[in-house]
Amino acid sequence: MVAWAMLMASLRKAPARLLDLLLPPRCAACGGAVAEAGALCSACWGAIEFLGPPACRRCAYPFEFEIEGQTLCAACSARPPVFDRARAVLRYDDGSRNMLLAFKHADRTDLAPLFGRWLARAGEELLADADLVAPVPLHWTRLWSRRYNQAALLAKLAAGEARRPFFPDVLVRRKRTAPQKAGRAARTRNVAGAFGVPARRRMAIEGRRVLLVDDVRTTGATLEGCARALKAAGASGVDVLTLALVVRPRTIGS
Ligand SMILES: [Zn+2]
Ligand SMILES: [Zn+2]
Numbered sequence: 550m551v552a553w554a555m556l557m558a559s560l561r562k563a564p565a566r567l568l569d570l571l572l573p574p575r576c577a578a579c580g581g582a583v584a585e586a587g588a589l590c591s592a593c594w595g596a597i598e599f600l601g602p603p604a605c606r607r608c609a610y611p612f613e614f615e616i617e618g619q620t621l622c623a624a625c626s627a628r629p630p631v632f633d634r635a636r637a638v639l640r641y642d643d644g645s646r647n648m649l650l651a652f653k654h655a656d657r658t659d660l661a662p663l664f665g666r667w668l669a670r671a672g673e674e675l676l677a678d679a680d681l682v683a684p685v686p687l688h689w690t691r692l693w694s695r696r697y698n699q700a701a702l703l704a705k706l707a708a709g710e711a712r713r714p715f716f717p718d719v720l721v722r723r724k725r726t727a728p729q730k731a732g733r734a735a736r737t738r739n740v741a742g743a744f745g746v747p748a749r750r751r752m753a754i755e756g757r758r759v760l761l762v763d764d765v766r767t768t769g770a771t772l773e774g775c776a777r778a779l780k781a782a783g784a785s786g787v788d789v790l791t792l793a794l795v796v797r798p799r800t801i802g803s
Contacts, residue, residue: 577660578648587659589648596644600637600671600794608769609635609794624799630769632761632776632787637794638664638671641765649793653699653764664792665706672760672790676711679760679788681753683715685775686722686744703792704762719750719759720775740774746782755783766791 574586578593589597603615605622608630612619639645651657652664669676676682684700701717708715724743746754759779761772766789776787 577651577657578645587661587663589663593644593648597648598640598642598644600640607634609637610799611640611796622799630776631773631780632769632789634675635766635769635772635789635791635794636672636675637766637791638667639793641767641793641795645793649765658697658702661702661706664703665710668703668707668762668790668792669710672707672788673711675760675788675790676707676713678758678786679711679713680757681714681716681719682708682711682760682762683719683779684717685761685763685771686718686720700763703764707760707762707790713760716750716753719746719754720744720778721747740770744774744778746778751782754779756785758786758788759784760788760790763789763791765793765795767795 574583574588575581576583576588576590576593578589578596581590581592583590600609600611603612604610605612605625606620607625608622610622610624612622641649648657648660652660682704684698684704687698687700705715705717722743723745761775761779763772766772769789772789772791776789779787
């Protein structure tokens with residue numbers, strides 16, 4: 550009986566091994582061979598710029614060097630964002646773009662566990678304070694065409710790593726927003742009133758601290774739109790965690 554159980558167990562594992570032989574694991578960014586699935590090759594790993602201190606405490610904008618007593622960037626000092634704190638794993642640039650696009654277009658969902666671990670590490674402080682974790686919602690017409698919401702997948706994995714409750718549906722997108730509007734003011738107008746908390750989810754939000762998750766933060770307008778809707782619904786705080794951050798060069802005083 551023991552031999553039979555062992556034979557059955559090895560047969561059950563066989564398809565996965567066979568698949569490994571047929572489809573050798575590929576690096577997410579360059580497509581080169583790697584030792585195990587869902588990993589990056591060493592060259593691509595080296596090209597990624599992971600973000601961390603010194604940075605703005607509020608928006609995670611990286612500082613070139615630490616300045617005694619400086620906790621906020623000039624932009625946050627002049628106009629604080631609607632969300633309370635933001636953190637990001639890595640910089641969106643030539644070194645990370647291919648990997649992020651492959652994930653977005655669902656070709657490389659095998660990267661999700663790696664990204665989930667990265668998010669849990671970069672967002673440790675925010676996850677510890679969060680009552681619940683929620684994704685930036687995709688408009689249903691876009692969900693339909695793209696088949697999955699990468700923000701929801703990331704939010705679920707980050708919540709799982711930190712054992713926090715995951716709520717996929719506390720926000721809804723009321724109108725379809727144009728994805729490529731340039732400029733912060735244009736983006737802010739574009740998302741005004743675009744997000745809302747459905748009546749059946751108000752109880753889950755009231756008095757709770759929410760951690761919002763998305764794949765890439767560009768101007769932050771989408772995340773601010775979501776944060777505004779959550780705060781209007783009574784959230785006690787809203788933090789933001791993204792895989793990537795687009796770091797635009799800023800001139801002094803901007
Ligand atoms: Zn590579
Ligand atoms: Zn800042």
